Amino acid sequence: MKKIINNIKGNYKLVIAVLVIGVLLGLVFSGSSDKTMTPSNGIEGHNHESEDPTTWTCSMHPQIKQDKPGKCPICAMELIPLTTMQSSGDDVDPNELVMSESAAKLADIQTMKVQFGVPEKSVRLQGKIHADERNISELTARFGGRIEKLFVNFTGQTVRKGEKLATIYSPDLVTAQRELLEAISFKSSRPSLYQASKGKLKLWSLTDKQIEAIEIKGEPMLYFDVLSPISGTVTMRHVAVGEYIKEGTKLFEVVDLSNLWVMLDAYESDLPWIKMNDKVEFTVQALPGKNYVANVTFIDPFIDAKTRVAKVRAEVSNTNQLLKPEMFVNGSVKSEIGKGLNKLLIPKSAILWTGKRAVVYVKVPNRETPSFLYREIVLGPEAGSFFVVAEGLKENEEIAINGVFKIDAASQLIGLPSMMNPSGGAGSTPHDMSKMDMGASIKSKTLKGDSKSVDEKFKSQLTSVYKAYLNMKDGFIDSDADKVKKTARVVKEDLNKVDMALLKGDSHMLWMKELPTLKKSIGEILKFDNIKKQREAFVTFNQVFYNAIKAFGLNKVTTYYQFCPMANDNKGAYWFSNSEEIKNPYYGEDMIGCGEVKETIK
CATH class of the missing domain: 2.40.30.170 (Efflux pump adaptor protein, beta barrel domain)
Incomplete structure (x- = not known):
C-alpha cells in the first residue's frame, strides 16, 4: 500500500489529467442522456410545452381556438399557433396582423398601391x-268684343307666325277708329290730338299698316284678326265662337x-x-x-x-x-369637375365604414408573410367606384382592396385595433366562441353572392316568389291598394310553396330565420286596405327579401335593387325591379322618378 501511494505521488500530474478528462466526459454523456431520456425509461424529462402553453387557431376562422394542433372544424385547414398571427420582434409594430400565405390566398386578399389620378364620376x-319657357306666347284680348270666327278649333294645332287665330268684333275699337278719322281733319292744327288717337289704337295691338289702311279707307274696320306672334303649337284654347270677351281675357297659348x-x-x-x-x-x-x-x-x-x-x-x-x-x-x-387635378384615389371595396370613421388596412412592406396595419383615413368626395383620400394615406402605400372584412374580423378576435374596436383589446375567449352562432359565418359568405351550392329547385321556387313580387310592386307604383292585396296573395301562395327541405345545414337555418318576417310582412300587406299602411309593411319585406336573394340567388334573372331616400318618412327604403328605369312604388305618380339603382344582382 505504501508503495502504491509512493507511485501516485511520483505520477501526480498523470492522475490529475485523468481526473479532468473523466469530469469532461461525464458532462458530455450527462447532457446527451438529458436529451434522449424520457419518463418511460425512469428518468424525468423536461416538458417545455407545459411551461409555454400555445393556443392554436385557424387563420381563416380566428374564432376557433384550441389548446393543441389539429384541423379547423369549419374549413379543415391546419391550425396554426395564435402567436404567428401577431407581430413580434423589436423592429415591427405590435399591432400588425400577420397572415400565412395560404390563409391570404384562401381569403382572396388582394392589394393595390395607392396612386394619384383624376377623379371622375358618371352621375345618373x-x-x-x-x-322652353322662353318660347311660350300667351295671347290675351287687348279690347272687349265678340268672337266672330275661330281659325283654331282644337289644341295641338300647328300655326305659323302671323297666321289668323280668330276674328273679333269690338264696338270699342270701332269708336276709337272714328275718333282717329275725326282727328285727321285737325292733323295740321292740333297734331297732338291726332297722335293721341293713333296711339290709342297702337295700344290695342293695331299695326301701323292697319292704321294707315283705316285712314286711306276713311271708314272704320268692323272686324279685327288675332294673329299668332310665333310659329308653334296651340296648347290652350280658352274661347269659342260667339263668346263675349273682356279686355285681358285669355285667348290662346302658343308654344314653339x-x-x-x-x-x-x-x-x-x-x-x-x-x-x-x-x-x-x-x-x-x-x-x-x-x-x-x-x-x-x-x-x-x-x-x-x-x-x-x-x-x-x-x-x-x-x-x-x-x-x-x-x-x-x-x-x-x-363629370369633368376634376379635370386637371391629381388626387389620391382608392376603390370603395378597400374601405370599411363605421359611421363617422373610414378604415383601411395597409400592407406592411418587407415582410416574409402578408402583414397588415389598421389605419383610419379622411375621405374626400366620391368619384364613381373610387373615393378621393383627403388624409391618412401616401402615394405608393399598399392597401387591401378585397377580403378587407376578413382581415378586420381576424384583428378584432385577437385583440388588435379593428373597425369596431379602434383602441384594440382582448379578443374573444374560446369559451365565448363556443357560444357564437356558427351560422353567422356561413350567412356572411352567402350574402356576398356565394349561391352556387344552393339547390337549383329551391332557386326556381324563390324565383317564382320574385316574379309574383314584381306584380305586387306594380300595384304599389299604381297606388292601387286592391291590386296590391290581389297580387300579395299570389306572393304568399308562392312563398308557402318554397320547400326548405331542399336546403341543408346553415343555409336551412338562414331561410328559417328570414321566412317568418317575410310571411309576417305579406300578412300585414293583406291585412290593410290603406296603401300607406301597405307600404310600411312593404319596406320590411324588401329588407328581408334582399337577404334571401343575396344568400340563395335567382334562376336566370337579373334584378335591380333600387333606393329612394325620401321614402319611409325620409329614412329611405328599397325595392326590386326588373328594369333599371326608376318607378318609385312608395310615391307612385307623385314622385315616380325619385330613386336610383344601388345594386345589380345577376
Whole structure:
C-alpha cells in the first residue's frame, strides 16, 4: 500500500489529467442522456410545452381556438399557433396582423398601391322633357268684343307666325277708329290730338299698316284678326265662337316646340360633380335605341324642400318634333369637375365604414408573410367606384382592396385595433366562441353572392316568389291598394310553396330565420286596405327579401335593387325591379322618378 501511494505521488500530474478528462466526459454523456431520456425509461424529462402553453387557431376562422394542433372544424385547414398571427420582434409594430400565405390566398386578399389620378364620376339622373319657357306666347284680348270666327278649333294645332287665330268684333275699337278719322281733319292744327288717337289704337295691338289702311279707307274696320306672334303649337284654347270677351281675357297659348328643355333631378350628393356646359347623354323610353346629347345650361340655385333635389337643365333641338313635353328621360353626366387635378384615389371595396370613421388596412412592406396595419383615413368626395383620400394615406402605400372584412374580423378576435374596436383589446375567449352562432359565418359568405351550392329547385321556387313580387310592386307604383292585396296573395301562395327541405345545414337555418318576417310582412300587406299602411309593411319585406336573394340567388334573372331616400318618412327604403328605369312604388305618380339603382344582382 505504501508503495502504491509512493507511485501516485511520483505520477501526480498523470492522475490529475485523468481526473479532468473523466469530469469532461461525464458532462458530455450527462447532457446527451438529458436529451434522449424520457419518463418511460425512469428518468424525468423536461416538458417545455407545459411551461409555454400555445393556443392554436385557424387563420381563416380566428374564432376557433384550441389548446393543441389539429384541423379547423369549419374549413379543415391546419391550425396554426395564435402567436404567428401577431407581430413580434423589436423592429415591427405590435399591432400588425400577420397572415400565412395560404390563409391570404384562401381569403382572396388582394392589394393595390395607392396612386394619384383624376377623379371622375358618371352621375345618373332622371327627369322629364319640358317646353322652353322662353318660347311660350300667351295671347290675351287687348279690347272687349265678340268672337266672330275661330281659325283654331282644337289644341295641338300647328300655326305659323302671323297666321289668323280668330276674328273679333269690338264696338270699342270701332269708336276709337272714328275718333282717329275725326282727328285727321285737325292733323295740321292740333297734331297732338291726332297722335293721341293713333296711339290709342297702337295700344290695342293695331299695326301701323292697319292704321294707315283705316285712314286711306276713311271708314272704320268692323272686324279685327288675332294673329299668332310665333310659329308653334296651340296648347290652350280658352274661347269659342260667339263668346263675349273682356279686355285681358285669355285667348290662346302658343308654344314653339322646335327647342325643348330637359329638366333632370339631381340629388344633393350629385351637385358637386355637375357644372355648367357639362355634356348630358340621355335616352327616352318612347324612342328606344336613340341617344341624345345636350349641354348643361342651368343649375337650380335652390333645393326643393319636398323632393330634396335640384333641377339641372339642358337644351335640345327638336326640329323633327319627335320629343314631346312630359316624356320621361334617363340621363347621365360624365363629370369633368376634376379635370386637371391629381388626387389620391382608392376603390370603395378597400374601405370599411363605421359611421363617422373610414378604415383601411395597409400592407406592411418587407415582410416574409402578408402583414397588415389598421389605419383610419379622411375621405374626400366620391368619384364613381373610387373615393378621393383627403388624409391618412401616401402615394405608393399598399392597401387591401378585397377580403378587407376578413382581415378586420381576424384583428378584432385577437385583440388588435379593428373597425369596431379602434383602441384594440382582448379578443374573444374560446369559451365565448363556443357560444357564437356558427351560422353567422356561413350567412356572411352567402350574402356576398356565394349561391352556387344552393339547390337549383329551391332557386326556381324563390324565383317564382320574385316574379309574383314584381306584380305586387306594380300595384304599389299604381297606388292601387286592391291590386296590391290581389297580387300579395299570389306572393304568399308562392312563398308557402318554397320547400326548405331542399336546403341543408346553415343555409336551412338562414331561410328559417328570414321566412317568418317575410310571411309576417305579406300578412300585414293583406291585412290593410290603406296603401300607406301597405307600404310600411312593404319596406320590411324588401329588407328581408334582399337577404334571401343575396344568400340563395335567382334562376336566370337579373334584378335591380333600387333606393329612394325620401321614402319611409325620409329614412329611405328599397325595392326590386326588373328594369333599371326608376318607378318609385312608395310615391307612385307623385314622385315616380325619385330613386336610383344601388345594386345589380345577376
